Amino acid sequence: MSFGKLQFILFVGEESLPVTDxxxxxxxxxxxELVSNKVVKVDNDGKTKPISLYTYDKYLSEEPxxxxxxYKTYDAIILSNKFQNKYIKGIPIFSGxxxxxxxxxxxxxxxxxxxxxxxxxxxxxxxxxxxxxxEKDFENLKSDASSKLLKDVVIPEYITVHLGTPTSxxxxxxxxxxxxxxxxxxxxxxxxxxxxxxxxxIYAEISFTLNRIYTEWYRSRGYDFDITNSTAYDHYFVNxxxxxxTISDVVDEIFNEYISRKGFKEPLLAQYCNGTxxxxxxxxxxxxxxxxxxxxxxxxxxxxxxxxxIEIRTADYVEGxxxxxxxxxxxxxxxxxxxxxxxxxxxxxxKNYPGIPEITNExxxxxxxxxxxxxxxxxxxxxxxxxxxxxxTWYKISQIYVGVKKLAELNSxxxxxxxxxxxxxNILRxxxxxxEVKNAQFLLKAIGxxxxxxxxxxxTGEFDKNMExxxxxxxxxxxxxxxxIIGPKTWSKLIEVYKIIEPYILTGSGEFxxxxxxxxxxxxxxxxVRLIQEWLNEIHKKYQFIPEVSVDGIxxxxxxxxxxxFQRWQGLIADGIVGPLTWDKLYEIxxxxxxxxxx
Numbered sequence: 001m002s003f004g005k006l007q008f009i010l011f012v013g014e015e016s017l018p019v020t021d022x023x024x025x026x027x028x029x030x031x032x033e034l035v036s037n038k039v040v041k042v043d044n045d046g047k048t049k050p051i052s053l054y055t056y057d058k059y060l061s062e063e064p065x066x067x068x069x070x071y072k073t074y075d076a077i078i079l080s081n082k083f084q085n086k087y088i089k090g091i092p093i094f095s096g097x098x099x100x101x102x103x104x105x106x107x108x109x110x111x112x113x114x115x116x117x118x119x120x121x122x123x124x125x126x127x128x129x130x131x132x133x134x135e136k137d138f139e140n141l142k143s144d145a146s147s148k149l150l151k152d153v154v155i156p157e158y159i160t161v162h163l164g165t166p167t168s169x170x171x172x173x174x175x176x177x178x179x180x181x182x183x184x185x186x187x188x189x190x191x192x193x194x195x196x197x198x199x200x201x202i203y204a205e206i207s208f209t210l211n212r213i214y215t216e217w218y219r220s221r222g223y224d225f226d227i228t229n230s231t232a233y234d235h236y237f238v239n240x241x242x243x244x245x246t247i248s249d250v251v252d253e254i255f256n257e258y259i260s261r262k263g264f265k266e267p268l269l270a271q272y273c274n275g276t277x278x279x280x281x282x283x284x285x286x287x288x289x290x291x292x293x294x295x296x297x298x299x300x301x302x303x304x305x306x307x308x309x310i311e312i313r314t315a316d317y318v319e320g321x322x323x324x325x326x327x328x329x330x331x332x333x334x335x336x337x338x339x340x341x342x343x344x345x346x347x348x349x350x351k352n353y354p355g356i357p358e359i360t361n362e363x364x365x366x367x368x369x370x371x372x373x374x375x376x377x378x379x380x381x382x383x384x385x386x387x388x389x390x391x392x393t394w395y396k397i398s399q400i401y402v403g404v405k406k407l408a409e410l411n412s413x414x415x416x417x418x419x420x421x422x423x424x425x426n427i428l429r430x431x432x433x434x435x436e437v438k439n440a441q442f443l444l445k446a447i448g449x450x451x452x453x454x455x456x457x458x459x460t461g462e463f464d465k466n467m468e469x470x471x472x473x474x475x476x477x478x479x480x481x482x483x484x485i486i487g488p489k490t491w492s493k494l495i496e497v498y499k500i501i502e503p504y505i506l507t508g509s510g511e512f513x514x515x516x517x518x519x520x521x522x523x524x525x526x527x528x529v530r531l532i533q534e535w536l537n538e539i540h541k542k543y544q545f546i547p548e549v550s551v552d553g554i555x556x557x558x559x560x561x562x563x564x565x566f567q568r569w570q571g572l573i574a575d576g577i578v579g580p581l582t583w584d585k586l587y588e589i590x591x592x593x594x595x596x597x598x599x
Contacts, residue, residue: 002057002095005050006074006242009102009382010042012083012504013449014176016403017352018046019105022080025591026051029073029090039591045355045380050098058095061190064276064286069126070094070190076101077115079591081531084108090120091242097191098245100382102179106450107500109478118240124188124231125285129277150214153267154319155256157402159209160455161237162225166218171476172225173239173452176399181206182243182251184235189285191244197288198250199298201272203312204283205235207259210267210315224455224469239452245382252383252392256315259302268306282306322398330389332371340364342389345401346373352404353380410446410505423495428486432463440486443494444470450501453477520578524555532578535590536562542593545569 006026010019024040027033040048053074060070071092078086083105093099106116159180164170175183181202189201212218212227212234219226229237259268275284283305291301299312318324326338343362350356356376359369371387378385381396389397426436441459448454448470454477457470468484475482478493486494516528530553540548546569547562560576567574570585578586 002055003052004055004071004093004095005098006053006076006091006093007050007098007100007382008040008042008048008076008078009100010046010078010105011102012105012107013407014403015102015400016407016449017504018042018044019080019083020044020046021082022078022105023591024048025077025079026053027075027077029075035074045353047380053093055093055095058192061094061192062289064125064274066126066128066277069122070192071123073120078103078105080105081587082107085115086118087115088118088120088240090122092120092123094190094192094244099242100245100248101242103240104450104452107504109497109500120238120241123190124236125190125274127231149266150216153210153214153258153265153313153315155210155315156213156226156319157322158456159213159227160225161239162218162223162228163237163239164228165230166223166228166233168230171453172455172473174456175239175452177209178251178255178395178399179243180237181209181255182248183239183241184209184237185247185251186243187236187238187241189247191246193289194292195246195250196296196298196301197292198247199254200283200288200292200301201285202247202250202254203257203259203298203302204270204272206255206257207267207270208272209235210258211269214267224466248382252395255395256318257312258315259306259310260313262309262311268310270306272305318395322395322402325391325394329391330366330394332366332368332387334366335364337364339366339370342374342394342397343370345397346370346377349377349397349400349404352407353377355380406449407505410442410449423488423491425488427488428463430463430465430468430484433461435461437461437463437467440471440491440494441467443498444474446505447474447494447497447501450504451477516583520555520583522555522557522560522576525553527553529553529555529559532563532583532586533559535586536566538590538593539566539586543569543589 008024010022011017012019020042022042024042026035026040028035035053040051042048053072055072056070060068071094073090073092076088076091078088084107086103086105088101088103091099091101156177158174159177160172160174161180162170162172184205185198185202188205189198191198209227228234259270260266261268271280271282272285273280273282275286283302288301291304303310323341330339330342340362343359343364346356347359347362350358350373357369357372359373374389374393375385375387377397378393381400383393383396424436428437428440438459438461441457441461444454444457445459448456453473455470455473457467471486471490472482472484474494475490478497480489480493520528520532530551533549533551533553536546536549536559537551540546546566547558549559549562563578563582564574564576566586567576567582572582572585
């Protein structure tokens with residue numbers, strides 16, 4: 001009998017705030033039953049403890065056989081008072097590996113569906129040949145010579161992925177580069193493979209991706225994305241899926257390294273295929289396992305497929321706000337400006353992650369207090385807690401610092417831009433300029449921090465083509481006509497969504513108390529009342545003797561009657577008032593009904 005592990009990490013923004021107001025139900029997809037009677041809770045850092053789950057033996061993932069799926073899958077329902085509920089289907093669990101499910105939570109918005117579904121498809125190694133890469137697809141792309149080269153090879157802070165073929169009408173998502181590579185590798189290969197096999201495959205994926213960016217393959221052709229998730233052209237990317245600890249470790253180690261031909265700067269467009277049902281003039285994914293088991297290093301494996309005239313290069317710096325690694329690990333006793341940068345960044349991060357101990361003196365001396373802060377940070381973000389700032393830790397600190405700093409900058413920017421008290425009557429479109437355009441851009445920028453599907457934007461005061469695309473992405477996210485024009489409906493939704501996320505921007509706190517702390521009764525209004533009404537209506541779907549009520553945020557007579565009926569049913573005092581006992585029982589029954597709806 002074999003077991004793997006599953007861990008959840010819940011956050012808002014770009015990991016800038018942990019989500020602590022959530023519980024998770026895990027369902028065995030084979031039996032449609034709960035894994036245990038206990039509900040998994042997140043801690044103050046937005047994480048669960050690793051959960052041990054039964055799966056298939058490791059040897060099944062070490063030999064190519066498309067008829068065998070060498071992993072078990074589990075579903076998860078994430079329930080929260082203040083955030084959009086999530087239903088994640090088909091999380092794969094491999095023997096001896098930890099599956100890490102990072103979830104970007106979004107504050108609840110009126111009119112959104114009660115639950116957001118993420119469906120993880122099978123690993124690419126189990127797909128039929130018709131859905132996998134074909135050499136002719138690469139040749140067709142190569143024949144178009146309209147791409148151009150950037151000046152330098154750099155690692156982008158973010159990458160924009162088109163969720164379809166290049167010409168298809170599909171969403172774009174913008175995600176951190178390292179998260180993208182972890183996602184692709186977790187979708188295309190098995191995490192149980194030897195490390196050198198993982199590394200050789202991930203080198204190919206990084207090099208292929210950097211080639212797309214360096215040559216501006218899609219952007220030079222007029223597209224508004226860097227790469228697609230179509231396996232006929234690019235990589236197998238599944239938005240919202242999990243990744244694996246073994247793959248994550250390798251990506252963090254080599255994410256800024258790539259394959260290149262000797263004498264050429266350009267990253268190699270490293271073709272690859274599974275090597276069994278599909279073959280190509282490039283790397284065989286299953287072949288890398290054989291070579292690694294025979295003792296070959298990743299570089300030796302790559303030379304077998306791409307020739308002797310290749311070398312592994314390192315990109316000198318990371319594009320964007322992230323600080324480049326100084327090239328030397330920082331540890332106890334070290335001194336200098338790089339140490340001071342780490343101290344300052346950790347102290348800022350601890351405002352959002354208060355479990356990190358304070359470094360009282362940011363003097364550039366790597367003392368015990370700095371080591372303790374680094375170790376705690378490493379524990380929170382699944383790094384080896386050795387208290388040493390190597391490449392992995394340096395870039396993770398910098399990435400999280402950028403995220404928390406963005407919230408602070410949004411707060412400052414918002415104070416300078418007086419937001420409208422009511423929906424503006426002016427319609428904004430391509431070519432417009434002025435303060436109202438700035439206001440709209442700020443709202444889009446703030447909201448985009450919490451929603452991957454909304455494209456990034458800066459506040460310039462000019463409604464250009466980029467802003468039109470960002471507006472379309474916002475409209476698509478919230479079910480509006482995506483015409484790229486900001487009319488009354490779009491203005492109204494922009495203001496509404498911003499007001500919901502504003503507390504996170506202003507306070508930098510992702511923690512919410514489940515029970516609001518006051519009696520909720522007839523005459524009360526607000527989001528807590530609206531939440532109770534949503535729970536009642538969900539419960540009504542199964543237990544129809546509980547009356548359906550209007551979800552209007554007003555605690556009227558019908559809401560009171562529904563509460564009284566619920567209280568009698570559950571053996572509580574039937575006073576029509578929602579105190580802590582009624583609140584908790586409502587949430588418990590609501591959770592059970594949700595589970596049954598999706599099992």
